[in-house]
Amino acid sequence: MEQLLELYQTMGISPAVYSHGEKALERLKDRFTRIDQIAEYNQAKVLRAMQKNRVSAACFAATTGYGYDDLGRDTLERVYADVFHTEAALVRPQITCGTHALALALSANLLPGDELLSPVGAPYDTLQEVIGIRPSPCSLAEYGVSYRQVDLKADGSFDYEAIRGAIGGRTKLITIQRSKGYATRPTFSVAQIGELIAFCKSIKPDVLVMVDNCYGEFVETMEPSDVGADMTVGSLIKNPGGGLAPIGGYIAGTRACVERCAYRLSAPGLGQEVGANLGLMPSLFQGFFLAPTVVAGAEKGAIFAANLYEPLGFRCVPDAAEDRHDIIQAVELGSEAAMVAFCKGIQAAAPVDSFATPYPSDMPGYADKVIMAAGAFVQGSSIELSADGPIRPPYAVYFQGGLTWNHAKIGILLSLQMLVDAGLVRL
Numbered sequence: 001m002e003q004l005l006e007l008y009q010t011m012g013i014s015p016a017v018y019s020h021g022e023k024a025l026e027r028l029k030d031r032f033t034r035i036d037q038i039a040e041y042n043q044a045k046v047l048r049a050m051q052k053n054r055v056s057a058a059c060f061a062a063t064t065g066y067g068y069d070d071l072g073r074d075t076l077e078r079v080y081a082d083v084f085h086t087e088a089a090l091v092r093p094q095i096t097c098g099t100h101a102l103a104l105a106l107s108a109n110l111l112p113g114d115e116l117l118s119p120v121g122a123p124y125d126t127l128q129e130v131i132g133i134r135p136s137p138c139s140l141a142e143y144g145v146s147y148r149q150v151d152l153k154a155d156g157s158f159d160y161e162a163i164r165g166a167i168g169g170r171t172k173l174i175t176i177q178r179s180k181g182y183a184t185r186p187t188f189s190v191a192q193i194g195e196l197i198a199f200c201k202s203i204k205p206d207v208l209v210m211v212d213n214c215y216g217e218f219v220e221t222m223e224p225s226d227v228g229a230d231m232t233v234g235s236l237i238k239n240p241g242g243g244l245a246p247i248g249g250y251i252a253g254t255r256a257c258v259e260r261c262a263y264r265l266s267a268p269g270l271g272q273e274v275g276a277n278l279g280l281m282p283s284l285f286q287g288f289f290l291a292p293t294v295v296a297g298a299e300k301g302a303i304f305a306a307n308l309y310e311p312l313g314f315r316c317v318p319d320a321a322e323d324r325h326d327i328i329q330a331v332e333l334g335s336e337a338a339m340v341a342f343c344k345g346i347q348a349a350a351p352v353d354s355f356a357t358p359y360p361s362d363m364p365g366y367a368d369k370v371i372m373a374a375g376a377f378v379q380g381s382s383i384e385l386s387a388d389g390p391i392r393p394p395y396a397v398y399f400q401g402g403l404t405w406n407h408a409k410i411g412i413l414l415s416l417q418m419l420v421d422a423g424l425v426r427l
């Protein structure tokens with residue numbers, strides 16, 4: 001321990017900050033054990049799916065061109081479908097990011113005259129242009145798809161009566177965002193999502209439900225696809241890529257929905273049959289294999305952050321004691337200066353670009369200036385230790401990731417150190 005403290009001091013972490021962290025950790029033993037149990041279950045689930053689908057060295061071969069009969073790609077999609085307990089899955093490096101996967105799922109399954117409903121308030125920032133809430137060329141609105149929204153009640157619960165009133169003849173698809181994104185509302189558990197889906201389908205049995213599962217994969221033993229979602233959608237540079245996938249997105253769901261997504265991604269008639277894997281199969285398979293333990297480490301980091309910052313008077317969402325349904329931790333820092341200091345600490349703790357200084361700037365798809373700290377092996381990867389947030393009240397920083405729990409811990413300690421050094425926190 002003496003040795004560790006010395007090393008930490010060379011990295012800028014003071015004994016005071018370190019011991020503040022150790023105090024927080026003493027309270028977390030039982031919770032960390034529970035997280036390890038969930039990871040063990042999910043590890044077995046992924047392993048079983050890989051064995052069942054006979055993953056072999058041949059699956060790792062690179063393909064180019066059209067990619068007809070791509071064994072690796074087709075096997076990976078069956079592995080995902082088995083893990084999510086769905087009929088089909090589309091898992092592709094040609095899906096460039098989470099927003100792309102979500103836009104694909106929506107645009108493939110909504111036709112002119114249809115209505116899209118969000119019963120959980122405003123969707124994630126980048127989805128607003130996809131839908132046309134903020135006007136954009138090629139938005140769903142431009143193609144004649146209308147949008148309705150029911151906000152959450154003040155306590156963060158579903159407004160069932162308003163949702164009942166909003167589901168009408170034109171309601172074709174309901175979109176549910178699991179994670180809070182850049183909002184300080186609660187993240188929903190899979191069980192809560194299941195209740196909401198059951199309610200919506202009791203009113204309109206043929207309505208389609210898509211769940212934005214970004215940051216939620218493997219945090220629980222169940223996924224939204226286990227509780228009635230027709231499409232479960234996410235990014236491979238978040239949880240399911242396990243930090244190794246360099247690009248990609250997935251849509252796991254019913255055969256009918258996934259087929260439409262594939263037609264929209266490539267072309268009508270071609271669908272899932274084309275799309276070369278470009279040599280990415282080893283990292284997509286191995287990343288998915290590692291994802292349950294990587295997610296567990298990231299979740300420990302999030303819980304540690306809440307237990308470090310909340311006693312210092314900063315509001316944390318979720319709070320220090322709450323159960324987790326995603327890997328994101330929001331810490332309301334109250335000022336731009338504190339956001340910058342926090343992000344500097346996360347940046348300084350990175351294995352890559354640790355010498356860079358984050359500052360607020362404009363980002364495509366976001367209305368406010370955003371500050372981002374990330375020193376990742378995969379650019380923009382937020383399963384790796386990262387922090388970001390829009391510069392607007394309550395000046396919340398959204399902290400997530402860490403490929404290992406130990407790295408997450410170092411990053412969080414350094415973030416606190418920067419706040420202390422800037423005179424914004426006194427221990």
Ligand SMILES: *Cc1c(COP(=O)(O)O)cnc(C)c1O
Binds near residue numbers: 124177181212
């Ligand atoms: C990250 C995220 C997205 C968008 O994913 P990108 O890969 O950044 O395009 C959508 N929804 C939620 C909830 C997210 O966290």
